[in-house]
Amino acid sequence: MQFLDQLRALRRQRAEWRQAGLRVGLVPTMGNLHAGHLSLIRAASEAADRVVATVFVNPLQFGAGEDFAAYPRTLERDSDMLRDAGCDLLFAPADAEVYPRGRDQQTFVEVPGLSDQLCGASRPGHFRGVATVVAKLFNMVQPEVAIFGEKDFQQLLVIRRMVEDLNLPVEVVGAPIVREPDGLAMSSRNGYLSAAERALAPRLRASLITAAARLRSGANFAEVEQDAQSALVAAGFEPDYVSVRRRADLAEPEPDTQLGAGTAEDRALMILAAAQLGRARLIDNLACDLDVPLAELAQDLRP
Structure with a gap:
């Protein structure tokens, strides 16, 4: 499995795969992986020739007082898990690679309606941050298919609506919730x-x-x-x-x-x-x- 943290290197690899006619699947994550994430890697492997996972704790989707600083960063462990699961490339960019002009100067993507209710009502700006980073990851990786878990069903619909409205050439696939033996959704x-x-x-x-x-x-x-x-x-x-x-x-x-x-x-x-x-x-x-x-x-x- 390749490990990359620079967009320029990712683009070079993506160009090679495109030239070879290979279909690319993307699994975006914030890391601290568990079996649910690995099920997404397996689903992407079935849908594509090459699988890219991203690990990026996106500051734009955390509100004031939320757990951005405390969110577990376990990149070495995540890398081992992805390698064992058959991932082909891990892209783990730094904050400055994703938002080179800083968060305040970033162009945002908003999905009205779907983003403003349920979790969006209690976490203002959350889905704007999600839509923005996912749009950027789609443009960075340029996948043919992207896999998202259905546990965050609202997020899945927000991303599908964004793809439809912006005419992005990405198939968005939802994967079933993976649960603990007692029924708790893995998180x-x-x-x-x-x-x-x-x-x-x-x-x-x-x-x-x-x-x-x-x-x-x-x-x-x-x-x-x-x-x-x-x-x-x-x-x-x-x-x-x-x-x-x-x-x-x-x-x-x-x-x-x-x-x-x-x-x-x-x-x-x-x-x-x-x-x-x-x-x-x-x-x-x-x-x-x-x-x-x-x-x-x-x-x-x-x-």
Whole structure:
């Protein structure tokens, strides 16, 4: 596996691959890798001839008081993991390589609407920082395909919308959430959890499973959301939101969907949640298609 930290060298390698007619897959990360990231590398290997992973802790997507300074930097370990997973090239640029004129003078990319709700409402500017750095990484690496985990489902839709609006020649592929045996979605921030908090953390997923079951029984959307948040508070979380949205675009479904009406898009739902537990901000989601028989959902809805 090659290790590069300069854009000029990356461009030379990319030109060689293009000349050879090789398809390139990109997996952008902020490092501190875990098995979920490695699943993205495997997905990229299946979709492309060469796989590039990036490790860059992007300052633009952290707000005031967030954990930018404390975010774990584990580049040597990450490099070993990527090499073992079959990654072809690790690009780990310095801040000055990505933002050569400084953060304040950087041109920004914004995706209106999708960026301003849910996590975007409580983390102002977060998705502007994500869209900006991903657009830059797409232009640096020039991949044919890029793989993103579905745990941050809102981020995935923001990037897809950006690619569509800016006519970028990149196929954006979502990969399934990788979970711990007890159901907790893998995250680089799970390391912030104390032993007691780690024991509580799977209740976030459990709240989504309960919410999905209630939605399928015809319960009111607002009541489902409120009851899920109340259950999280009782368990020791500080919930940011639990929200039922349309999976296609994160719009709120029409209320009459609960009565068996609504369009196909209104009935293909996603339940999204974000909650603070100690130092860790945890996010998770669960698809809930009201038109799919419950037996076919058993695998997704197991605790």
